[in-house]
Amino acid sequence: MVKEFSLINKYFNQKSSTAPLGIGDDGALLEKNSQNYYVLSQDTLNVDSHFFRDTNIKYLGWKTLAVNVSDILAMGGNPKFALLSISTEEANDSWLKKFSSGLFDCANQYGVELIGGDTSRGSLSVTITIIGEVKKKYVLRRDGANAEEDIWISGELGLASLGFAHQIKTLSLPGHISKKALLALHKPTPIIIDMSKINHLFTSAIDISDGLVPDIQHILNKSNIGADIFCEHLPVPLWIKENDGYDFALYGGEDYQLALTSPKSNRKKIEKIAAQNNLQLSVIGKTNTSKALKLYDVNGDLIKKLKKGFTHFG
Template sequence: MNEFDLIRQYFTRPTPRADLGIGDDAALLSISAGNQLAVSTDMLVAGRHFFPDADPERLGHKCLAVNLSDLAAMGAKPSWFTLSIALPEVNEEWLAAFSRGIFALANEHQVELVGGDTTRGPLTIAIQIAGEVPRGQAMLRSGAKTDDDIWVSGPLGGAAAAVMHRSGRVTLPQDVFKQCDLRLDLPQPRVAFGQAIAHLAHAALDISDGLAGDLRHICNRSHCGAVVFVDQVPPAEQLIHLPAELALEAKLAGGDDYELCFTAPVSARNKLQKIAAEQGMAISRIGQIVATTQPSIQFLDTQNQALALTLGGFDHFRT
């Protein structure tokens, strides 16, 4: 099987919403009047972003999910993506499973594969995703305002617990590990929720590298501070099987959750809760945006006392 046979067999699907899809030097796309094009890209490298023995069908899901999550954080509707993949060899069984995973999620969110590239090399997957958002309505990291509530969707730390188990830092009961592994391998991008709250939220991002590190991006871009009530940050239920210190690390600094962290005015509380309930989700109000001279995050305990935490997010060049 040569490169073009591989593309034709495993990655070519109809693209009715694109003017031109796979098969030429570039795709041709048209966006609706009054909208902006939102574009994001993520690269996943074996041994860095996923374990080398990762199930290929789950890996197909995850590599698209992390990109969908970026558009969810902007309140954008995803439409198209490209896939570039380096493979150490042509393994048809692996490719069949990988493409099943990626297209199952693509079909769920009605997003089309319109191009990409293949080559031989260490297993590396790069996806670029594009979608539409009404002009001027994208949720930005720079939009947080003083006295905004800080919210997160879903519980945090389950994926981090799976990584801790896989790397030998803890040993979880097998059934608990399998639950955490699902969180790690099959994140659920909050696409519909992101679009639904875009008119209410002031700032947003997705939690990919840990709450502590990612919320700091909002603080930096919005020139503000954040106060986070640690006990209000919802932990994944499996964290009860971790030592207290590691459980705290998992929910505050663990990556791969791909939940949304967003800020919104106090007046939006009831509407946000209603939207979440309509979508069968739980959202948690975890803190407040405050005015500061330097961007910072302060973590408080149940007595409103500051905790001396030095947790940060994942950094590819420091970790």
């Protein structure tokens, strides 16, 4: 969830000698057999940092797994198994019942089996390790993008951070949009599709939960390219268009959607599969041979200064 590159890279990034891919992508890769990798990712959600104590507990159970599912999808894989650690101040039956109900709703939705877990006393916190599978030749790494490719985005952007702003009262949204935004924040829904239907059509992918701009930047850095992104093409709710709230979509974070890259020649195939699978996919820009990320506002004018994304040590 939180891509703390500086800290993790500084102290924990030893070059792995036998794992095909270690720290620095959405998931790590382990050899399964000659054709397939296991993809592993681990994320922690802490009270007062990632969620409020009075949050909807069933949604929290869902979200705990969903944010991990998103990491597996971002590697082109399908989620399969999960291990769960829960720390709570006390063994609370009612809390665990609600939490597990939401978690299993999500597990059933995405085909995940819980294969391990423990509970212990501590400040309220949940950690999930998720294990997915992907064909070796279709794994979507951050360093796989090329210049002159389309940049695709799944779903809608900015809703979750709108919900957050509404919840902490820095913004007051009208009823219909606030409900949708709060749901996006508390019960995020990564794309629902068998990734093996689409992973061969893309060259790279990333989970944009830290914000579209900083996360796209990771693909560009790893792939050694640049990109142009156009606000007018961003899939955003009407409220953002009417209130010039594009910063929520660009930097807000907590959108458990994917950014992907693909040769333009695949565009028709992607649109067809998206339609067949009820998947919202939008082209928001294109990569190029420069090393720079350039954003253009809804009038097509270059945005001069990029902001920073969302970070839990911000």
